[in-house]
Amino acid sequence: MFFNPLFSIQSSNQGDIMGPNTPEDSLYLYNPSHILPAVFAALVGISLLLHIYQNTRYRFWRVTFFICWGGTLFTAGWILRCISSYHPSNKDIFIAQTFMIYVGPPVYSAAAYNIVGRLMHYVPMHAVLNPNRVLTFFVYVGAAVEGITAAGAAKNAAAGNDLSEYKTGGALIAAGLVLQAVAELVVVAIVAAVHRRCARAGRVPPNVRMVCFTLYGTSTLVLLRCICRAIEAFDMFGNLGCRENCGPILGNEWFLYAFELGPMLVFTYWMNMLHPGRYLPSQKERYLCPDGCTERLGPGWLDRRSSWETFVDPFDFKGMLSGVDSHDKYWLRPEEWLICEDGSFAKGSASNARSVPQEKENISLNGEV
Template identity: 50%
Template sequence: MSRNPAEHSIVSLKQSSSNDAMPTFDRETGIYEYKASHVLPIVFGCLLSLSLGMHIYQNFHYRFWKITFWMFWGSLVYVVGWILRAISSYNPQHLNLYIAGTIFIYAAPPIFSASAYNILGRIMHYIPMFAWLNPNRTVYFFVYIGVLVEGLTAAGGARIATGAKEVEKYRSGAILMAISVILQCVVEVALVGVVASLHRKCARQGMAPRNLRFVFYTLYGTSALVLVRCLYRAVESLYTIDPPNVDCNDTCQYFQTKEWLLYAFDAAPMVLFAFWINLMHPGRYLPRDKTRYLDFDGVTERMGPGWLDSRPKIETFIDPLDLAGIMQKNKHHTKYWEEPLRWLACEDAFTTGTASNVKRRSRVLPKLNAAV
């Protein structure tokens, strides 16, 4: 993950002010444009460590590692980032330490978002009749766009890094960075749109039981938190397109010199995101077996064959939306849910709170592939 233009400009401009190989910094603030807090990084590091422990426990407890692994990984990356930030606050002139901490802090939120994509994929397996793309490829669909975002970020960061003394080059890099953050906002809005579409279809068909509504609400809430962070970063990027020594108005300087903005609009939303997933863990509300789906009565759960796509696997990666099938008015997946009597109903159900992913409590019947 590349660094944002405002913070990178601080490093670049301070380095360019000296002809020596090593940059010189103010003894009190160092690489920062303010006296960095010693307490807040430790507080956020402790909170995220607690959340990380909860994620590990719940992933084992509900046997949900495949779906919420990214929450574990993102929390781990975030904890490392705040530990490095805490150490850096006591060593503000240590450039590499500052860079490492910043990279880890910026890298974690997109990983959290990947967890939301996985949860969306599992919802689509649970209500396959409303899935408008292959649930197995949902993550890849969003990852494709994420790669584009990261490509723009990397290109922008590279131009900023090499354009400390070239204003136009610096500006072009900063603009790329701003575009990448805005595109992240668009991706998150698209995710909310998909969730809202599924929610609306379920409600219209009377297929919105309590467990499914809780997962929908969780994705709405966590996506709102991601949007808060993205919007903050987008506004910050747009206000810091020019280097401070060229044209930096009062708003630009405010973004560069106020540390509380980082904690209020970047760190706090992501901590709330992590704890929200812990409190409303999808392993409590969705089956870990992706062949288990919700019948049209909105209560019964059946063990079907799972999403079956007749296309070669490589084609499902290239065309996850099955655009070819849409144009031919013949999608390449089996609509097994249209023949519910072929699939045995489960004795328990997440809709009624009688089913569980906890091993000792699970009473899910084995998957059937034959008619009954």
């Protein structure tokens, strides 16, 4: 039968050929590890539970819901891989674990897109595009990545003897990886632009700096994962149908854990350690005044263009060319909006948490009272 090597990652201590106890009809090139998938499923699952707790505590579900959804898919994928290791000839379980492991990371990324939008709601004077369209545009991009990747993974895992289906699946997966990599580069560029504008204004509040560096780091991890998966895809197409000596990438299990699981595991724990709900308000109408410390409740981003215009031209190139902004600069009229009396996220004296007394939250991000 034609062998699908995409997920045929072999343990480094098992050599380049199938182990003696591997069934001839196994979908793996090796005796798959039983322990590693279980251990990492537990680690991803623990991070998922921590995200659920933090999203509830900080009332940040609308922004970081996708971290929990991605964590659910990713955890399920590694659980299914553990089950598949005991039933290496079961095609249905093999397809399911392939699908879940591949679609989890793009969902994780969707949470970062939402955080970028919330960051620009918080500092609207430095926004490079309509913050509401960041949410819409990148979620659509994420949905496209998800759909393309899911279709490719399903076709690839179910290809069996059909070489054309296998190639089609691999091409879809590669397209999804490229699209996600481009999206991450755009995210980094947007965050860098907001960061630079804050710096030029002479004020980069500690919470804004923390969110920016978190997004730089998590996007870099996703890019690393995309690059490594792309290299794997090229190696895969150079070794179609192989059963032995399939190359160092396809023939070593640790590549899967180091370059697929590793970056995303760091991603999810990083988001737990520096949860954006600690640094940004849960209300998108709450914004930071140009003085860099006062926060007010404004009307939210108001764009005078129609919805389709903001979607087609999220960066407002038409307004740039005409010299007329399409949005309302409400932050220039601070007297119209109420000052937030519960503190300031920029000073570290405000919190989204319901259960934490205000006096305990009145601590700056640098640890100073």
